[in-house]
Amino acid sequence: MNLRSTNKIKTEAGMASMTDLVFLLLVFFIIMSTLSEPQTPLDLPQAEKGAPSSKQPKPPTSVGITADNTYFIDNNLSQELSYEEARDQLIALMNESEEKKIKIAGDKNASYESVFKLISLAQVQGWKPLLAFDKNSER
Known part of the structure; x- marks a missing residue:
């Protein structure tokens, strides 16, 4: 039995x-691009030659966390702080700062809680946290 239709x-x-349509569109866009003129004249600023940038970017405020979960601010290792002391000093420093960036560098033996406390403080205060790491450390 052959049930297939013939x-x-x-x-x-x-x-x-389809190729006719593509060529028509191509010709249309080529003709339109040659007929069009710039609609808005732009007056772009010119850079002065030899003028150095007067504003150097300020490095972000850095906070370090030691292996025993104490904090220090701006590489001042002699002054170990608790979280509450570090939080108060950071809020005072960041209120004076123009850039709201904070660099967080934690020891590999520091607890995650210590690092995440700083990250959550940065989010609540509207700062931009930057996490630092050592490229040469063991993986």
Whole structure:
């Protein structure tokens, strides 16, 4: 029993009309681009030659966390602080600072809680936390 129909329907689409359409669009856009003129004249500023940048970027306030979960600010290792003391000093420093960036560098033996306390403080205060790491440390 042969149940297949003898009339096959071709499902191929003709590509000739598609190529005609593409070439028409190409010609249209080429003609339009040559006829168009700049609509808005731009007056761009010119850089002065030899003028150094007067504003040097200030490094972010850095906070370090030691292995025993004490904090120090701006590489002042002699002054170990608790979280509450570090938080109060950071808020005072960041209120005076123009850039609201804080660099957090933690010892690899410091607890995650100590680092995340600083990250959450930065988020609450609207600061941008930057996490530092040592490229040469063991992986």
